[in-house]
Amino acid sequence: MTSSTTNSPLSISLPSYQKPPVNEVVFGLRFTTPEGIRMPHAGLLWQKFQTDYPIIQHAAPIASAKGEIQIDMITGVPLPRFWFINIEDDQLVQFQFDRLYYNWRRRKNDYPRYNYVRSAFETVYDKTAQFFNELKFGDIFPLEYELTYINHIPKGDGWDSIEDLPKIFNDFNWNYYKESRFLPKPQRISWRSEFSLPDEKGSLIVSLKHAIRSDDNSPIIVLELKTNGFCKSADKKNIFEWFDFSHEWIVKGFTDLTTIDVQKIWGKI
16 A cells, blocks of 8 residues: 555555555456457457567456456457566456456565556556557447556464454454353454445445465465446546545545554554
């Protein structure tokens, strides 16, 4: 989490952390599928990214909110999602015929801050928009936007057991010591809340759960803050203003949800 947003007038008031627990950041948008786009076009698009993202993989398609996936109208075969990955494996471009995502993922390096990730996504967006225009697909017409911050809080960083969660999160409490309690303490927890963004700009969805870190099998708490919504214009300036606005909500929401004690561990400035 950081306070450095180039285009946002409220950025100077954002909290900042020297050691934020950010594990992954995702910028993305869903757009109208261009007419005439076909499977080979994904390979042509990759050529624009190949220098920086030389690894290409298939991934399962992302379904719509109704559970529908895009299929080839001639063969009936589901259309895949494509991953373009850099050598360090910490940056990922995802392309589906109705979606575009950019992921920064923690590997060896620390979170490089919002401006860096925003700039990388903007480059991805520009190259894709250029590709669409070159092939006469027209402009990218966004339908929905998404910004997600996934935080990993390992055991030992302010918590050791379920009873310690109130030390991390202001709004979570398990009253284990209440007299005549029938249930034992939970083995795992899962919590989800949704908040409306102002001016009908979408929603902020916060989720909390236990998990096991894959690289060392150590327990972690996963705190995810995700905004999704739309703006009323497909103009690039308005699109990125929405992302800056969402970033402010995520950072301030993160600070509002977590306690002062754990924020000291993360080096809140």
